[in-house]
Amino acid sequence: MRVRHKPWAADFIKAHPEIIIPDPEKCKGNWKELFENNNPLHIEVGSGKGQFITGMALQNPEINYLGIELFDSVIVKAAEKVMEAGSPKNVRLLLVNGAELEKYFEKNEVSRIYLNFSDPWPKTRHAKRRLTHENFLKLYEAVLVDNGEIHFKTDNRGLFEYSLVSMSHYGMKLNYVSLDLHAEMPEDNIMTEYEEKFSSKGQPIYRLEAQFQTKQS
Ligand code: SAM
Numbered sequence: 001m002r003v004r005h006k007p008w009a010a011d012f013i014k015a016h017p018e019i020i021i022p023d024p025e026k027c028k029g030n031w032k033e034l035f036e037n038n039n040p041l042h043i044e045v046g047s048g049k050g051q052f053i054t055g056m057a058l059q060n061p062e063i064n065y066l067g068i069e070l071f072d073s074v075i076v077k078a079a080e081k082v083m084e085a086g087s088p089k090n091v092r093l094l095l096v097n098g099a100e101l102e103k104y105f106e107k108n109e110v111s112r113i114y115l116n117f118s119d120p121w122p123k124t125r126h127a128k129r130r131l132t133h134e135n136f137l138k139l140y141e142a143v144l145v146d147n148g149e150i151h152f153k154t155d156n157r158g159l160f161e162y163s164l165v166s167m168s169h170y171g172m173k174l175n176y177v178s179l180d181l182h183a184e185m186p187e188d189n190i191m192t193e194y195e196e197k198f199s200s201k202g203q204p205i206y207r208l209e210a211q212f213q214t215k216q217s
Contacts, residue, residue: 006073013072013095019079020093029106035064035090040111043068045098045131046118048193050078055190056114057082057091063111065091068098098131105143113140115152117194120159132163137170146214153181153207155198160206167210176209 013020021027027034031041040063047053047067057065069075075095082091096104118131127133132152140150150167154160167174178184182199191199199205 006076009072009076012076012079016079016083019082019087020075020095024094024096024104028104029109031064031066031105031109034092037064039064039090041066041109042112042114043105043110044114044116045101046070046115047078047093048074048117050075050081050093051196052114052116052190052192053078053091053093054081054085054088057088058085059188059190061088061090063090067091067093068096068101069093070095070097099136099139101139101143107142108145110143111145111148113144113148113150115150116192117154117156117198118152118159120154120156122158127162130159130162130166132159132166134166134170137166137172141212144212147211149175149209149211151207151209153192153195153205155194155203155205157206160208164208167208171213172210173213174208174210176207178207179204181205181207 043066053067121129
């Protein structure tokens, strides 16, 4: 994604701690307190301009959602979207790197991880940057509940094929695979900004649900 510098983004973020959580490492192990309930926590890594996480929060008030985004100029757009939706209490945003999830979550603290239209990093030498690389899967497993799930959507066939192989090498179980989500269009599908853009051009959207296979000791 092309990221435009927004000089006012830092001030905007400081002015909205109720949506973009300051010092999120202090919430590690205590997200239930922040949300003031015991509901499951679902996170999206690379939430972009926030349409998915906001839509999910409105659709599922019994789930807590965190959108994780790397760039301040992008997260401010997501924060505006949350505000436009009336600032639902079950959605917050984190301006952090998804490669450092263990700084912010304890094992078993996250019930599901969403990856939507993650950057494809098509060059082989950049494979470690793909959010479905083995190193990221390890990280997700370290914060998810036992047998936790990853739900992944993309327009990028190469990244989808890579992710199927990466997840299956990791020993994950595939519970759902679609090569054309919009041909099925489940009623509860919440579209992301990228999904709207690519599907409007007639491109197929790929989707999978994969589950870690926790070994019981
Ligand atoms: N999910 C959104 C959608 O479908 O419209 C945005 C997709 S965009 C291609 C990928 C987003 O992931 C960008 O906003 C980017 O800044 C963010 N991103 C990439 N790597 C990240 C990381 N390691 N941690 C957090 N966000 C990341």
